[in-house]
Amino acid sequence: MNNLLKLVLLICGSWLFAFNVDWRFSYLLPFILILFVPHKKLLVDLTLGFISIFLVWLTAALIIDGGNNSILSTRLAKIFGLANGPTLVVFSGILGGFIGGLGAVTGHFLHNSLQKTNDND
Template identity: 30%
Template structure:
């Protein structure tokens, strides 16, 4: 349940920050959410990837629709892709990895402050 809550918070904050700040602010957003909501590293990585990746995919698709694919058609000529939809998927993957690494870093930074239990004979 905390995974879905973390994913939703990352997605909402990423969308709101993307309106007023640069693209790299999503990394800090994912890191802060993963810092304050505990979980294991894989969980944080996956929630950051999905949260930021989905937002970037929707925003790229929205821009593509609003501009009638003019920019996408020119980008397809520059890069070796066949379709403008591939550009949207690549944007989602790049954004997803940025968010995933941010969330992983935030969660790992939190684990620096957690005192680990000592192993005893009875544990």
């Protein structure tokens, strides 16, 4: 499967998944997709998982932040000692990216371990 198609599926699916399931399960879609359709290189799967969930979380954080005129993010940034509110928005995107990347890496390794187990039989 083409990597661009995987990226589009991950972004669209994660965006739809976010409305029906809790945010804590955002690793699940990269995990499932990479488990069934992995790339040969781990770094490609990690990048796909990171970028897709990063973009979804960044977009969601920007929508939420724009909905309240950045009041909440500015106050939270002061509490955490950050320079300004948009920094907090970017950090939330990076956190989501790490979660998506770890889900993709887990799917990649699980696929490889299942393949090796089936090869030994």
